[in-house]
Amino acid sequence: MSFDHRALQQRLDAAGYIAEDSLAMALTLAIALQRPLLLEGEAGVGKTEVGKALARVLGARLIRLQCYEGLDAGAAIYEWNYQRQLLAIRAHEAEGMKADAVERHVFTEEYLLRRPLLEAISQQKPPVLLIDEIDRADEEFEAYLLEVLSDFQVTIPELGTIKATAVPHVVLTSNGTRALSDALRRRCLYAYVEFPDEAKEVRILSVHLPDADQRILEQITGFVQRLRREDLEKKPGVAETIDWARALIGIGLDRLDRDPATLQATLMCLLKTDADLKAITPEVSARLIGKVA
Amino acid sequence: MTPMLPSERVAGFVAHLRRSGYRIGPAEAEATLGFLAGGADAIAARLGMKALLTGSREQWEGFDELFDAYWHGRGLHRVVPAKDASTDLRELKPPPVWDRVLPSQQDRSTDVPQAQLADGDAPTSQRDGAGRLIASRREQLARRDIARIADAAELAEAARIAGDLARAMRYRLSRRRRAARKGRGLDLRRTLRRNLVHGMEPLELLRKRRPERPVNIVLLLDVSGSMKPYARAFLAFARGLAGSEIRVEVFLFHTRLARITEALRDSDPARAVDRLMLLSQGFGGGTRIAESLAAFNARYAKAVIDSRSVVVVMSDGYDTDPPERLAEELARLKQRAPRLVWLNPLLAWRDYAPVARGMQASLPFVDLFGSAATLADLAALEDEFARL
Numbered sequence: 105m106s107f108d109h110r111a112l113q114q115r116l117d118a119a120g121y122i123a124e125d126s127l128a129m130a131l132t133l134a135i136a137l138q139r140p141l142l143l144e145g146e147a148g149v150g151k152t153e154v155g156k157a158l159a160r161v162l163g164a165r166l167i168r169l170q171c172y173e174g175l176d177a178g179a180a181i182y183e184w185n186y187q188r189q190l191l192a193i194r195a196h197e198a199e200g201m202k203a204d205a206v207e208r209h210v211f212t213e214e215y216l217l218r219r220p221l222l223e224a225i226s227q228q229k230p231p232v233l234l235i236d237e238i239d240r241a242d243e244e245f246e247a248y249l250l251e252v253l254s255d256f257q258v259t260i261p262e263l264g265t266i267k268a269t270a271v272p273h274v275v276l277t278s279n280g281t282r283a284l285s286d287a288l289r290r291r292c293l294y295a296y297v298e299f300p301d302e303a304k305e306v307r308i309l310s311v312h313l314p315d316a317d318q319r320i321l322e323q324i325t326g327f328v329q330r331l332r333r334e335d336l337e338k339k340p341g342v343a344e345t346i347d348w349a350r351a352l353i354g355i356g357l358d359r360l361d362r363d364p365a366t367l368q369a370t371l372m373c374l375l376k377t378d379a380d381l382k383a384i385t386p387e388v389s390a391r392l393i394g395k396v397a
Numbered sequence: 398m399t400p401m402l403p404s405e406r407v408a409g410f411v412a413h414l415r416r417s418g419y420r421i422g423p424a425e426a427e428a429t430l431g432f433l434a435g436g437a438d439a440i441a442a443r444l445g446m447k448a449l450l451t452g453s454r455e456q457w458e459g460f461d462e463l464f465d466a467y468w469h470g471r472g473l474h475r476v477v478p479a480k481d482a483s484t485d486l487r488e489l490k491p492p493p494v495w496d497r498v499l500p501s502q503q504d505r506s507t508d509v510p511q512a513q514l515a516d517g518d519a520p521t522s523q524r525d526g527a528g529r530l531i532a533s534r535r536e537q538l539a540r541r542d543i544a545r546i547a548d549a550a551e552l553a554e555a556a557r558i559a560g561d562l563a564r565a566m567r568y569r570l571s572r573r574r575r576a577a578r579k580g581r582g583l584d585l586r587r588t589l590r591r592n593l594v595h596g597m598e599p600l601e602l603l604r605k606r607r608p609e610r611p612v613n614i615v616l617l618l619d620v621s622g623s624m625k626p627y628a629r630a631f632l633a634f635a636r637g638l639a640g641s642e643i644r645v646e647v648f649l650f651h652t653r654l655a656r657i658t659e660a661l662r663d664s665d666p667a668r669a670v671d672r673l674m675l676l677s678q679g680f681g682g683g684t685r686i687a688e689s690l691a692a693f694n695a696r697y698a699k700a701v702i703d704s705r706s707v708v709v710v711m712s713d714g715y716d717t718d719p720p721e722r723l724a725e726e727l728a729r730l731k732q733r734a735p736r737l738v739w740l741n742p743l744l745a746w747r748d749y750a751p752v753a754r755g756m757q758a759s760l761p762f763v764d765l766f767g768s769a770a771t772l773a774d775l776a777a778l779e780d781e782f783a784r785l
Contacts, residue, residue: 107435107445129441130448137428144454178586186585280454280700283646286420289452296457 107132112161120311121150121157122304130295131158140253140274142238142289145297148341151277154297155234158273165231167272169220171241177248181258183217211262221249225256225268233272239282246288253291302329305345312346316353323360324349326396327389331374334392336383340374348373361393404430413467414450417459418659421450455656551772552633558775559637562782563614563645612705613644615734617693619712621651621684627742627769631711634775636661646701650689656697687718690726698733707782708734711769713743714756724758731762740778744768 112135113128123131127143131154134141143151159166169180189210196206218226224233238246252258256268276292278284300308305325306318313321324345332339340348351370357363368386375381411426432445443464451457587603595601616635620628638645639661649655660672702708708730716723731737739759744767760766765781768774 107432107437107441109441109444125440126444126447129444133432133445133448137432139428141448142452144457183586184589186589189589282703283644283700286452290420290422290425292452293448294451294453294457295448296451296454 107136115161116157119157119160121153122300122308122311123154123157124297124300124304127154127295127297130293134275134293135162135273137293138271140276140292142276142278142284142292142294143297144278144280144294146299146339146341147279148339148343149297149299150342151297152234152236153342155232155236155275155277158275159232159234162230162232162273164229164273165227166234167220167224167227167231168234168236170236171238171245173240173242175241175245177245178219180219180245181221181248181252182219182260184211184262185215185217189215213263216260216263221252222258222266224272224274225252225258226266227270227272230270231272233274235274235276237279238276238288239278239280239284243285246285250285250287250291299332299339300342302326305329305342308342309346309349313349313353316349317358320353320358320360321349323393323396324352327360327392328374330392330395331384334384334388336375336380337377338375338380340376344374344376360396364390364393367393407433410446410464410467411450414463417463419450419456420452425449552630554772555630555633555775556637556640558772559634560641561776562779563638563641563643611643612707613646613701613703614638615701615706615708616645616647617690617708617710617712618647618649619651619684619686619710620649621715623684623713623715624711624742627711630772631769646697648693648697650686650693652685652688654689654692684712684716685718686712686714686716687722687726690723690730694726694729694733698730702733704735706734707736707738709738709740711740711742713741714739714759720758724762727759727762736764737762738765738767738782739763740767740769740775742769744770 107129109125109129109132112132113123113125116123116128116131130141133139143154145151155168156166158164192210192215193206196209201209220233224231235249238249241249253274256271257265259265299305302325305328306321309321309325310316310318328340328345328348348370351373352360352367355366355370357366360367364386368389371384371389372381375384407430408426411421411429415421429446429449432449433442437445443461446464447457447460451460584603584605588599588601591601591603592599616638618628618631618635620631624631635645635647635657639647639658646656646658647661649657727737741756767778767781769778
């Protein structure tokens with residue numbers, strides 16, 4: 105078996121995702137060993153993007169399950185289409201069909217609603233299954249997920265066990281709003297994703313804004329990198345940097361230190377709370393620019 | 398390039414990580430060997446083993462240091478120092494005057510079997526007071542200043558009280574669960590299942606209800622110089638909490654903050670406490686409550702506090718940071734924490750008023766300001782906790 109992470113890193117690069125060595129290796133191993141990969145890191149470091157980029161690289165379908173508090177098996181795995189079942193029962197009764205025949209008929213795949221997890225294990229070609237923000241789901245759901253992730257099969261009492269035709273590539277992300285169970289951690293490979301360093305963030309920006317002048321991109325990145333070191337409630341993520349760069353370049357700014365008023369007005373692309381916007385006064389931004397210009 | 402690594406060396410590395418608290422099963426170890434057999438160079442080997450063998454942020458960040466220590470023989474050898482004979486826990490021995498009142502140290506350690514410590518609980522014969530001598534001694538224990546606590550029985554008692562506190566909160570929740578029967582919407586899946594017997598005629602409607610989730614406790618323990626006499630008993634208390642059914646996160650602070658939840662779960666309770674004492678001694682002098690709380694807010698608060706958390710700070714409130722800083726950080730903490738409790742061992746002193754400026758600044762943000770001078774004080778908190 106080959107575990108060449110650099111090859112995957114290059115392919116991710118080509119697909120527009122600049123990955124750290126450690127992340128590329130974790131993904132390589134996850135694919136080779138068919139193990140789920142758990143990504144942790146602050147909000148905005150690009151964890152969700154990893155799943156999307158992986159799907160592009162592998163040419164696989166992306167199936168996404170967004171977790172939330174109260175997510176249950178009915179929304180994540182499967183549900184019977186009760187309304188259709190009831191209608192079918194009424195219709196067949198009117199036709200004078202036998203009760204057990206009706207029952208056999210309404211518990212077939214025709215009346216089954218496939219939710220993301222079941223969908224992911226019934227694909228011909230292995231898809232990328234992105235389970236986003238697993239820390240938002242309840243602990244009970246985590247336990248259910250473990251079962252699916254270890255055997256890649258789902259048991260439906262009326263239909264029997266459905267086994268995966270192809271093992272999906274599973275990427276789980278967590279913002280760390282809740283401690284995950286040890287069992288889940290042990291089942292997964294692990295990578296902690298940090299904010300990209302300055303050089304990497306410039307490369308990310310160039311991927312998204314290929315026509316922009318390198319100099320302004322460097323200044324933007326430098327400013328955001330320093331801004332993240334300030335005492336903020338919510339640090340700006342990579343997506344925010346891209347938004348901000350688009351805004352500034354759209355306005356037609358070619359140097360960051362040229363127009364403090366515009367810069368201050370566009371800071372709302374980066375800072376998403378009132379307290380943060382107030383904390384970064386024109387004086388603070390001037391100081392931050394002073395370091396990068 | 399690293400040549401093929403002998404599997405004993407790799408097994409040694411896995412054991413080395415396990416000693417530092419990494420939970421690595423045989424499956425992971427096997428996967429690691431399989432990966433290395435694929436022929437990885439030194440850089441790839443490090444990256445691959447990191448993805449395979451770590452499982453949390455702490456482990457991810459500590460891995461490189463442990464890796465270098467093992468494979469290159471430099472730097473840190475273990476995250477948590479091992480049990481060492483040179484601990485100065487001995488200085489916590491009660492002053493000689495107590496020898497007249499209580500049996501000598503040696504006698505006491507023999508009448509407390511080790512098994513009693515293991516579950517942090519006293520045998521039932523003691524609990525229902527079958528032996529009067531023992532019972533009266535327990536009374537005495539409870540009233541004694543925690544600062545004088547030194548022997549295993551008292552530490553076990555602290556852990557037992559912690560367990561009771563945890564149970565008190567748990568019980569309150571289970572009662573509440575029954576009251577909340579009304580649901581948000583119809584649970585179609587269960588309604589139809591239930592009504593199969595009525596020929597699918599929906600006679601009984603079942604509703605979805607939001608299940609109550611148990612509370613969890615976040616304990617922030619001050620182990621600075623001024624709190625030193627209390628530290629050992631408070632650690633035993635923390636361990637008792639950690640051993641209960643409630644989810645508990647424990648942090649130590651001093652001039653720095655350290656997360657000790659994992660270390661507390663050490664299977665040998667005495668060793669766990671010793672390890673923690675050593676860990677806490679690694680810090681410098683003085684107390685920086687505000688800075689420690691700031692570190693907690695920045696790094697851990699989001700992960701460990703949710704809407705069902707009770708945050709308990711055990712500290713005397715003597716802070717070298719300015720009181721405004723403490724107020725600021727407590728305000729930030731209170732924003733996240735629905736319930737904030739401050740336990741102060743000095744509160745029981747007759748002449749004590751919270752005059753420490755830090756303490757004064759923190760009062761507006763604290764839901765419950767309680768005493769923690771004696772074990773009886775801790776036990777009395779049970780009612781307060783149940784009311785929170």
